[in-house]
Amino acid sequence: MNFTISNRMSGVEGSAIREILKLASDPNIISFGGGNPAADAFPIREIAEIANRALAEQPVSMLQYSLSEGYPPLREALGAFLRKNDGIGRESDRILIVSGSQQAADLATKALVNEGDAVLVEEPSFVGCLNCFRTYGAKLAGVPMDEDGVNLAALEEAMAREKNVRFFYTIPNFQNPTGITMSYEKRKRVYELAQKYGVVILEDNPYGELRFAGEPVPAIKTLDTDGRVIYCGSFSKVMAPAFRVAFLCADEGLMGPLVVGKQCADVHTNVLFQHICAEYLTKYDYAAHIAEIRELYAKKCRLMLAALEREFHPSVRFTRPQGGLFISCTLPDGADAAEFVAEGIRRGVACVPGFAFMTDQKKPSSFFRMNFSTPTDEQIEKGVRILGRLTHERFGS
Amino acid sequence: MNFTISNRMSGVEGSAIREILKLASDPNIISFGGGNPAADAFPIREIAEIANRALAEQPVSMLQYSLSEGYPPLREALGAFLRKNDGIGRESDRILIVSGSQQAADLATKALVNEGDAVLVEEPSFVGCLNCFRTYGAKLAGVPMDEDGVNLAALEEAMAREKNVRFFYTIPNFQNPTGITMSYEKRKRVYELAQKYGVVILEDNPYGELRFAGEPVPAIKTLDTDGRVIYCGSFSKVMAPAFRVAFLCADEGLMGPLVVGKQCADVHTNVLFQHICAEYLTKYDYAAHIAEIRELYAKKCRLMLAALEREFHPSVRFTRPQGGLFISCTLPDGADAAEFVAEGIRRGVACVPGFAFMTDQKKPSSFFRMNFSTPTDEQIEKGVRILGRLTHERFGS
Numbered sequence: 001m002n003f004t005i006s007n008r009m010s011g012v013e014g015s016a017i018r019e020i021l022k023l024a025s026d027p028n029i030i031s032f033g034g035g036n037p038a039a040d041a042f043p044i045r046e047i048a049e050i051a052n053r054a055l056a057e058q059p060v061s062m063l064q065y066s067l068s069e070g071y072p073p074l075r076e077a078l079g080a081f082l083r084k085n086d087g088i089g090r091e092s093d094r095i096l097i098v099s100g101s102q103q104a105a106d107l108a109t110k111a112l113v114n115e116g117d118a119v120l121v122e123e124p125s126f127v128g129c130l131n132c133f134r135t136y137g138a139k140l141a142g143v144p145m146d147e148d149g150v151n152l153a154a155l156e157e158a159m160a161r162e163k164n165v166r167f168f169y170t171i172p173n174f175q176n177p178t179g180i181t182m183s184y185e186k187r188k189r190v191y192e193l194a195q196k197y198g199v200v201i202l203e204d205n206p207y208g209e210l211r212f213a214g215e216p217v218p219a220i221k222t223l224d225t226d227g228r229v230i231y232c233g234s235f236s237k238v239m240a241p242a243f244r245v246a247f248l249c250a251d252e253g254l255m256g257p258l259v260v261g262k263q264c265a266d267v268h269t270n271v272l273f274q275h276i277c278a279e280y281l282t283k284y285d286y287a288a289h290i291a292e293i294r295e296l297y298a299k300k301c302r303l304m305l306a307a308l309e310r311e312f313h314p315s316v317r318f319t320r321p322q323g324g325l326f327i328s329c330t331l332p333d334g335a336d337a338a339e340f341v342a343e344g345i346r347r348g349v350a351c352v353p354g355f356a357f358m359t360d361q362k363k364p365s366s367f368f369r370m371n372f373s374t375p376t377d378e379q380i381e382k383g384v385r386i387l388g389r390l391t392h393e394r395f396g397s
Numbered sequence: 398m399n400f401t402i403s404n405r406m407s408g409v410e411g412s413a414i415r416e417i418l419k420l421a422s423d424p425n426i427i428s429f430g431g432g433n434p435a436a437d438a439f440p441i442r443e444i445a446e447i448a449n450r451a452l453a454e455q456p457v458s459m460l461q462y463s464l465s466e467g468y469p470p471l472r473e474a475l476g477a478f479l480r481k482n483d484g485i486g487r488e489s490d491r492i493l494i495v496s497g498s499q500q501a502a503d504l505a506t507k508a509l510v511n512e513g514d515a516v517l518v519e520e521p522s523f524v525g526c527l528n529c530f531r532t533y534g535a536k537l538a539g540v541p542m543d544e545d546g547v548n549l550a551a552l553e554e555a556m557a558r559e560k561n562v563r564f565f566y567t568i569p570n571f572q573n574p575t576g577i578t579m580s581y582e583k584r585k586r587v588y589e590l591a592q593k594y595g596v597v598i599l600e601d602n603p604y605g606e607l608r609f610a611g612e613p614v615p616a617i618k619t620l621d622t623d624g625r626v627i628y629c630g631s632f633s634k635v636m637a638p639a640f641r642v643a644f645l646c647a648d649e650g651l652m653g654p655l656v657v658g659k660q661c662a663d664v665h666t667n668v669l670f671q672h673i674c675a676e677y678l679t680k681y682d683y684a685a686h687i688a689e690i691r692e693l694y695a696k697k698c699r700l701m702l703a704a705l706e707r708e709f710h711p712s713v714r715f716t717r718p719q720g721g722l723f724i725s726c727t728l729p730d731g732a733d734a735a736e737f738v739a740e741g742i743r744r745g746v747a748c749v750p751g752f753a754f755m756t757d758q759k760k761p762s763s764f765f766r767m768n769f770s771t772p773t774d775e776q777i778e779k780g781v782r783i784l785g786r787l788t789h790e791r792f793g794s
Contacts, residue, residue, distance in 0.1 A: 001624045001648060003597070004563075006511050009654040012661075039457040047460070048452035051669075055445035060436040063444070063637035099496055099641075099663040106662050110532060114403050115512065132661040135507060166401075200400070227398045240460035242668040244496075251398065257406040264409075264529040265503050266496040270667045271639040 008115065008137045013361070030383035032370040033350040035176065035325055038300070041293045041373075042240045043280070050279045054272060062272045068263045069255075070097025070247070071274035077281040078247055086208075087222045088231060094255045096262065099269045101206050101246040104232040105129045107265065108167065108202050108248070109136045111257035118162035120199070121169045122150050124357030124367070126176045129169060129204065138166070142359040145175070147319075149182025152189050159197035167200040167230070172220060174207045174324025177357045177369035181322050184217050191223045199228070206234040206246075209290050211323035212298035227251030235277050237325075238290060243273045297323070297373060304372040304380050311388025313395045318370075328354075330367040332395055337368040343390060349383040405512065405534045410758070427780035429767040430747040432573065432722055435697070438690045439637045440677070447676045451669060459669045465660045466652075467494025467644070468671035474678040475644055483605075484619045485628060491652045493659065496666045498603050498643040501629040502526045504662065505564065505599050505645070506533045508654035515559035517596070518566045519547050521754030521764070523573045526566060526601065535563070539756040542572070544716075546579025549586050556594035564597040564627070569617060571604045571721025574754045574766035578719050581614045588620045596625070603631040603643075606687050608720035609695030624648030632674050634722075635687060640670045694720070694770060701769040701777050708785025710792045725751075727764040729792055734765040740787060746780040 115137030123142030172182040221231035234246035315332035354365030512534030520539030569579040618628035631643035712729035751762030
């Protein structure tokens, strides 16, 4: 049987990262390719404790159908947490629990984007969301990044140029793949531009809690006077990814279609893991746990940055993230990162070449992404040494 | 801010059932409105045991990112189970784990249906899937049901009439809302018609294991010589709904877009609950558990049927399901079930009026759905008595 695949899915390839990780599945390969949080950071004992207790004491409420909007105790706990911790939550904002922040992007796109409508994205950006927008037939318009976040002139130009711009997708903190954090000044200007052009902002903040340097910058959502910001957060990096529990905070005017979308997508998110998040937020020392993760990540990031400094040819530039999971390296003179990464894999070290994060994956790109949260200290030292040698071979004078 | 909602979501209301259940949330109301499996049927002790063990012995593999295709041990266990138990699984079929069978419908629609394409559905049918198809801009074409399943002449007429028919959605066993099971002869003819008109079949079988009367009928998927059947099964009714673990079995030619869709929807399904399903299927007495559920449901269904027989005016017809969760009652002379159900709620008993399950929810409909798995025996007796009195008032001569 020859299947006729829908137009929206015909153009979309699976994540290029996934293909690269397959190449790198050889256990002898050091992988800087993934985006996994460090397993050392999972609060395993507490998760098991809460799960065991809940399944013993209130099994039926953990196992029976629940609300599409989310498990009420988690929605309440999150509401209080976001107000207190992040200054997020207008009177008319509501929280929707979703199955990973990937689903927040999926539901927002389903609710707002017609086929052919434009979605503005930082370029480069998270491939999972770019693909999600593609599966709704969105026209992606990439906006280049500066060292302090999206380029404002290019953003305004895109907002003015593109027809039916339905939202601007941004990861303001420790962006994936660049590691860049958007300055507060830029956040204010981005919000003003969104107001001027009547654009919604989809603010994705999966890494926000993983700040290990510099000063916290308030979310764009804290500036949201008229309800145009859909703010997304996740438990994947602060609890564990396989929870598949995340949330969005958006104006009540959007909740109707978002909740119907959620009903039609998967009815509701796994209840036990919503309960674990609620219990952990309200009855455990969440702040101490976050402090621990930050220290772990700070150490790993410092180690990788020091190795890059020492081993890489100075013509290769790299970002110095204040948090998150990723460092981005740019090769000199527009050299093709895909070729560089392929040779790295042959020598036993995997990274992700930049094309994977671009709106047009066919164009060559001169940067690659390195993850510092998953590899061991030894792997970081050894892997950067191998890649460093390659940079000297290629770019040494 | 006034949001511009996408065309695909603008027309879709939330499940009408949900609204009716809100009316019925008063604890004094007896609800036959839900579709929840009986909580007595959850294998709670075993679920807790497997969860505790997994979180103690292999926490990281339960908590770290996993494959979009599904947790490998569950895919293997299911492959073996489906082959042995149901005769399902061609050489070129593959299994994809999804977050509830609602997501199977979502991903199949995303992969196959362009806006404006036709989807054929049994009429009435499960509102969650009707809404899902609507959220992709599908044109729903309803095909009426006979006592032994979909009307074949109407099905062929619709296949010939509608343009770009992308699939026929059917629940062959103990259909929701009618309780009807499609005969084996009809299944063969449905498959032949699908071949003749080049249509894919989306076979949804969430209740298949809940057969408590009559002989098992092989799935349409067992007839699938050319890979056109997407078969969906779920753990919601045999383990518990909040697992949000289900699966689809489809030809490898469809797996590319389905897996990309899954990546973009929620990356992967919660791993611990996939693990619980895999362990339960392979290391516990699954057959004995199913036998227990069947006995429980048989008893409840018998009780409700006996009460309907005794209490309802004989002009009200009702189905006699061989399994599943639902009985459908039809009022005489095209009386409006919405009005009848509203009066029932005023008297303390909630059902779901038929319009909720129709392709055009605005047309009046003369049937309503009753659930027998959730209410207690006492509630069944008392609720049917109250509704029975109403039938005599309305339809007694």
